Amino acid sequence: MTTALATLQTTFGYSDFRGQQADIIDALIAGDDVLVLMPTGGGKSLCYQIPALVREGLAIVVSPLIALMHDQVEALGQLGVSAAYLNSSLTSDQVQSIEQGLRNGEIRILYVAPERLVQPRTLSLLQSLPISLFAIDEAHCVSQWGHDFRSDYLQLSLLQQQFPAVPRIALTATADERTRAEIIERLQLQAAKQFVSGFDRPNIVYRIEQKQNARQQLLRFLHNEHPKDAGIVYCLSRRKVEETASWLTTQGLNALPYHAGLPAPTRQQNQDRFLREDGVIIVATIAFGMGIDKPDVRFVAHLDLPKSIESYYQETGRAGRDGEPATAWMVYGVQDVIKLKQMLSQSQGNEEFRRVEHHKLDAMLGLCEITSCRRQVLLSYFGEQDHGPCNNCDTCLTPPQTFEGTVVAQKALSVCHRTGQRFGVNHLIDVLLGKTPDKVIQFGHDKLSTFGIGGELDVNQWRSVFRQLVARGLMQVDVAGFGGLQLTEKCRPLLKGEQSIELRKDIKVDSGRKSRSSG
Numbered sequence: 231m232t233t234a235l236a237t238l239q240t241t242f243g244y245s246d247f248r249g250q251q252a253d254i255i256d257a258l259i260a261g262d263d264v265l266v267l268m269p270t271g272g273g274k275s276l277c278y279q280i281p282a283l284v285r286e287g288l289a290i291v292v293s294p295l296i297a298l299m300h301d302q303v304e305a306l307g308q309l310g311v312s313a314a315y316l317n318s319s320l321t322s323d324q325v326q327s328i329e330q331g332l333r334n335g336e337i338r339i340l341y342v343a344p345e346r347l348v349q350p351r352t353l354s355l356l357q358s359l360p361i362s363l364f365a366i367d368e369a370h371c372v373s374q375w376g377h378d379f380r381s382d383y384l385q386l387s388l389l390q391q392q393f394p395a396v397p398r399i400a401l402t403a404t405a406d407e408r409t410r411a412e413i414i415e416r417l418q419l420q421a422a423k424q425f426v427s428g429f430d431r432p433n434i435v436y437r438i439e440q441k442q443n444a445r446q447q448l449l450r451f452l453h454n455e456h457p458k459d460a461g462i463v464y465c466l467s468r469r470k471v472e473e474t475a476s477w478l479t480t481q482g483l484n485a486l487p488y489h490a491g492l493p494a495p496t497r498q499q500n501q502d503r504f505l506r507e508d509g510v511i512i513v514a515t516i517a518f519g520m521g522i523d524k525p526d527v528r529f530v531a532h533l534d535l536p537k538s539i540e541s542y543y544q545e546t547g548r549a550g551r552d553g554e555p556a557t558a559w560m561v562y563g564v565q566d567v568i569k570l571k572q573m574l575s576q577s578q579g580n581e582e583f584r585r586v587e588h589h590k591l592d593a594m595l596g597l598c599e600i601t602s603c604r605r606q607v608l609l610s611y612f613g614e615q616d617h618g619p620c621n622n623c624d625t626c627l628t629p630p631q632t633f634e635g636t637v638v639a640q641k642a643l644s645v646c647h648r649t650g651q652r653f654g655v656n657h658l659i660d661v662l663l664g665k666t667p668d669k670v671i672q673f674g675h676d677k678l679s680t681f682g683i684g685g686e687l688d689v690n691q692w693r694s695v696f697r698q699l700v701a702r703g704l705m706q707v708d709v710a711g712f713g714g715l716q717l718t719e720k721c722r723p724l725l726k727g728e729q730s731i732e733l734r735k736d737i738k739v740d741s742g743r744k745s746r747s748s749g
């Protein structure tokens with residue numbers, strides 16, 4: 231029997247296992263069930279691909295991503311491993327020829343979409359074949375709390391019932407305690423050996439800036455820090471993806487859009503160019519990236535706030551897989567918070583689900599507003615409490631300044647109160663600054679005692695104050711209405727002067743500095 235290490239070297243061309251790969255692979259080869267939590271880029275695929283080749287029979291890999299299956303099968307083919315996939319993209323002729331190959335024992339690894347696997351026809355085919363193992367990739371899709379929930383994954387517990395003797399390995403990069411428990415329960419992995427790898431990505435520097443002029447900030451970041459580098463720019467909406475990509479192109483950058491609304495050939499082409507050419511910037515919605523294996527992504531930039539720390543971690547984790555320095559850069563502003571909170575409230579799902587989602591978003595906001603090490607917050611979110619300050623994030627490298635913000639916070643809260651708790655940030659700031667656009671006049675807000683009392687700060691500084699008040703739960707977004715700001719119970723002591731507050735002083739972004747462009 232060929233050993234795991236020999237297979238790693240001869241088939242895959244790598245000299246050594248990484249991290250816990252060797253232990254995971256040994257356990258699976260020995261016939262144990264295994265649960266693997268490993269960050270993106272950690273090398274999960276080999277954990278089942280090598281046992282698939284060492285054990286006798288056919289290995290089944292359950293994966294939710296059709297595009298990814300295709301890539302993996304192709305990559306394995308190039309290494310001389312005979313692999314195939316079954317999913318809805320195949321013609322019936324293709325399916326028949328694969329089924330023939332399976333019966334003849336010509337295929338070692340079969341990728342299957344979950345909805346396909348649980349079809350009676352597929353199951354009875356598999357019952358007739360010698361199965362070496364089941365690998366369940368992206369296992370967090372089984373979790374209803376997760377952002378990638380797929381109902382077909384719930385049925386995968388039938389593997390345990392129908393194939394009790396076949397070892398199973400479940401893999402995911404997303405795993406807070408709750409998701410992990412859910413994976414174990416729903417996939418019946420109570421007896422599985424668990425392997426939890428460190429989540430730290432020391433070569434990634436984390437930076438989060440206040441959003442002022444996002445495009446210019448992005449451009450400056452690209453020019454100053456990543457000229458000619460490959461990277462990903464994430465935006466929330468398809469429209470913004472397209473607008474940003476074409477704007478970057480007019481600025482002389484090699485930028486391509488990617489989102490689920492583009493025609494499949496365009497998407498494929500842009501993805502291929504990103505993978506094969508040097509220095510391509512892909513501007514994308516979160517539809518892009520799952521399963522993208524490009525080691526030299528030098529930066530991941532977020533123009534919109536991710537909806538959870540898990541998402542942030544997963545998306546930024548696509549940078550620097552080769553271990554070389556990489557940047558996770560983000561701009562965020564108060565409007566992002568409002569937009570996301572509104573989207574959440576309008577989303578499907580029961581109340582409990584939405585409550586959890588709001589909670590996750592609040593944790594993300596906490597990461598944005600933190601004045602101590604960002605990496606510490608990130609890692610402790612994933613259960614790693616024992617890290618010191620990293621010295622490789624913005625808050626470590628340039629500790630943020632704070633200021634005594636009680637008075638300005640009181641002004642912000644009272645203008646919200648006086649205007650009836652239904653107006654958005656822009657309007658509130660207009661009133662604070664004593665501006666008189668139509669809307670201020672129309673509502674008579676120029677007559678209020680709070681009109682014009684905020685001259686000590688400029689628009690951006692006020693935005694920062696409101697953002698921090700929302701992030702700290704002193705104000706909330708009226709998600710049932712039009713996204714106006716409201717006071718919360720928590721702000722009372724501050725309003726009454728029984729409590730003071732330290733606010734973060736956001737560094738003013740100087741639009742001329744070091745920038746090669748004029749504006």
Ligand code: ADP
Pocket residue numbers: 244245246247248251268269270271272273274275276523525551
């Ligand atoms: P994940 O699925 O955990 O995100 P992958 O399985 O795609 O990670 O692996 C990420 C990259 O690391 C791939 O390019 C893979 O070939 C490489 N890799 C994995 N294991 C090893 C190893 N032992 N030695 C060298 N490179 C490895």
Ligand code: ZN
Pocket residue numbers: 602603604605606619620621622623624625626627
């Ligand atoms: Zn740090």
